[in-house]
Amino acid sequence: MGNQSRFAACPIADGGTSSAAWLDWLPGSPTLDFSTCSSLTVVAAHPDDETYGFGGAAAALRDRGVDVQLISVTDGGGAFADWSPARRAGLEAARRGELRRAADALGIDDVVELGLPDGELESHESALTESLVGLLTGRPPGSWCAATWRGDGHPDHEAVGRAAAAACARTSVRLLEYPIWMWHWAEPADAAVPWSRMQRVVVDASAAARKESAAAQFHSQTVPPAGGGGAVLPPDVVDRLMRVGEVVFV
Ligand SMILES: [Zn+2]
Numbered sequence: 001m002g003n004q005s006r007f008a009a010c011p012i013a014d015g016g017t018s019s020a021a022w023l024d025w026l027p028g029s030p031t032l033d034f035s036t037c038s039s040l041t042v043v044a045a046h047p048d049d050e051t052y053g054f055g056g057a058a059a060a061l062r063d064r065g066v067d068v069q070l071i072s073v074t075d076g077g078g079a080f081a082d083w084s085p086a087r088r089a090g091l092e093a094a095r096r097g098e099l100r101r102a103a104d105a106l107g108i109d110d111v112v113e114l115g116l117p118d119g120e121l122e123s124h125e126s127a128l129t130e131s132l133v134g135l136l137t138g139r140p141p142g143s144w145c146a147a148t149w150r151g152d153g154h155p156d157h158e159a160v161g162r163a164a165a166a167a168c169a170r171t172s173v174r175l176l177e178y179p180i181w182m183w184h185w186a187e188p189a190d191a192a193v194p195w196s197r198m199q200r201v202v203v204d205a206s207a208a209a210r211k212e213s214a215a216a217q218f219h220s221q222t223v224p225p226a227g228g229g230g231a232v233l234p235p236d237v238v239d240r241l242m243r244v245g246e247v248v249f250v
Contacts, residue, residue, distance in 0.1 A: 002150065006186070013230070013234070016240075018240070019239060019240040022240070023244065025189070029199055029247065030199050031200050032199040037144045039066060039140055039142075040068045040145075041069045041143070041146070042058055042068065043145065043148070044072050044160075045160045046073075046074055047218070048076075048102070048218045049180055052242070053179070053180050054176075055214050055246075056208055057246055059106045060201075062108065063204075068108050068110065069112065073160055074114070074117060075095055078117070079232045080229070095218075098218050099113075102218065106214050114128070120156075122159045124159075125159050125163050128160070128163040129167050133170050133171060136168065139171065143174065144173065145168050145174065147164030147175065148161050148178060148180060149177040149178060151192065153182065153185050157180060161177050165177075176248040179249075183244055197249045197250055198249055199247065200245065200246075201246035201247065220232075
């Protein structure tokens with residue numbers, strides 16, 4: 001079940017739950033065991049979700065010689081709703097470039113861009129499911145697919161989670177779901193979050209450093225745009241994502 005009303009009730013500019021509150025509270029969840037992963041597909045609704053949500057894990061798996069494919073579902077062109085089509089196209093090109101540089105930093109050279117419309121994935125969910133089935137079919141036993149969580153609150157993130165869940169069920173790939181916006185709208189012990197299914201991602205300093213390098217690429221999201229207005233991801237949002245670390249629901 002989704003949590004879009006929770007996210008909608010918690011404007012990004014209001015700050016949301018602090019990283020300190022999370023770090024004081026987070027339960028002693030089990031650690032995700034990388035040793036059983038034979039190949040990984042990371043599905044991102046927007047360029048940057050893969051890095052903030054599962055980038056350290058992806059880098060660590062590349063270090064182990066595991067094949068990692070990144071599927072970027074949208075180009076992220078809808079970040080500023082009032083921009084002209086030309087300016088939106090420029091943003092999409094910038095975000096594709098940022099994604100390539102971030103993937104390079106993580107050690108991922110297999111990047112698939114589906115080009116579905118940012119902000120409209122609920123209307124393209126069945127097509128997305130079929131695309132993911134096609135990309136996951138034939139993966140070796142022990143393959144994983146990490147996607148944005150079905151309960152993350154952002155409509156695109158939830159649509160990606162549902163599509164990935166359906167595709168994994170059809171291809172016998174193991175689904176892992178990573179939260180992004182949950183850290184904003186949820187609270188410690190929140191009943192909307194499946195804490196008992198949570199596992200923590202623990203990586204070494206090398207993988208953590210490469211995630212930092214990848215995260216530093218997303219200027220279009222972290223720097224206020226020319227002409228006024230705030231950044232899509234304010235500094236406290238980025239800081240929270242980096243400090244709470246990566247978790248998955250299994
Ligand atoms: Zn996103």
